[in-house]
């Protein structure tokens with residue numbers, strides 16, 4: 336610790352403070368995250384996990400790890416300081432002025448490159464959101480906050496914990512299916528949508544409505560001026576069946592957007608060469624040819640490649656193979672569990688006010704709150720009463736002991752990217768299955784049945 340002088344506290348996360356420090360030798364600035372060691376073993380494990388994961392990730396689009404040490408009952412993780420702040424702050428600064436397309440493509444390409452790097456190492460991020468994505472002073476994207484990340488061959492203890500931020504959580508998680516690489520892709524889709532519109536794709540005025548919209552994949556269309564490839568990509572990233580979503584590898588190498596992304600990606604960051612996998616490059620002319628060809632067979636509308644309108648295959652052209660069709664709505668299990676749950680009240684635990692949280696709203700006597708079982712209220716009705724903006728926070732469901740939902744529900748963190756609820760027509764075509772067999776999926780080895788855990792905890 337003597338090696339660093341503390342500049343200022345830049346924030347407080349659920350695991351502890353984040354300090355801006357300066358190395359006495361090099362005079363370089365770093366972020367030092369400190370975590371109280373003895374109090375809560377599970378949080379200590381989370382922090383050690385973040386340190387270990389960070390130390391394994393070396394990529395231009397991932398917050399660089401410098402060192403970790405334990406001192407004075409604190410675990411200290413020293414990492415690269417991203418002076419441009421996080422992407423959520425950047426989006427908020429725009430107010431109503433949309434980002435130029437080049438910025439969107441550049442940032443998104445870098446997010447994909449960082450995510451691809453961790454997926455190649457079979458690590459899932461599990462909490463990708465604008466607040467966990469940082470910018471350096473020269474505008475480079477860095478994925479951070481690996482506190483929720485999960486190695487696929489993770490310990491049983493970790494597999495019993497669910498982590499996510501409801502606004503960014505994919506339908507399969509609400510459906511109690513395992514978290515997988517495509518779940519990260521869904522979350523990236525949410526961030527991409529925010530970059531394109533300055534709003535969140537799934538606006539809702541209640542938790543139930545949010546879950547329903549996510550599970551239907553219903554989002555307002557992107558502005559028409561954006562390139563066709565972005566419309567098409569987002570449509571695929573928000574496929575409700577994870578098998579139908581492209582992996583980040585596909586997005587970067589063989590998707591219609593790949594060429595555009597590579598134009599905005601420094602070559603060393605793309606990290607896509609030598610993988611021994613197919614490489615397809617879509618050009619607009621090729622797309623037109625395919626569209627013409629398919630059009631002659633009445634498979635696509637002629638407007639498909641003209642602008643933002645997307646291909647719609649009539650039902651007779653769909654693959655006859657018996658692929659699993661996902662229901663348009665969320666599984667009954669999650670709504671059932673939420674609806675039947677007996678719980679919750681809040682009480683104070685670890686201290687902390689995040690930078691964008693009003694103290695009078697987020698704290699009770701300077702303490703964060705967490706949920707525990709108590710008066711027999713139904714979770715769903717409680718969720719309906721709780722401010723929906725809290726759905727921008729990270730949730731954990733601990734399978735063994737402890738409080739069921741840790742933290743975020745009680746925080747009234749707002750988010751300017753969330754706006755009033757809008758009626759959105761469901762794009763039925765998006766719900767159709769279309770698996771990419773060459774796209775390798777991976778998922779948690781021992782996934783957490785968190786609905787089951789909820790039910791056990793709530794004695795349903």
Ligand SMILES: Nc1ncnc2c1ncn2[C@@H]1O[C@H](COP(=O)(O)OP(=O)(O)OP(=O)(O)O)[C@@H](O)[C@H]1O
Nearest residue numbers: 345346347348349350353366415416417421689690
């Ligand atoms: N490497 C970094 N560079 C610049 N700012 C950072 C960096 N890491 C974290 N921060 C900022 O420090 C603050 C605290 O971050 P931290 O990750 O500890 O908590 P959080 O993301 O706010 O919450 P939680 O980790 O509980 O989800 C946030 O405002 C975040 O933007």
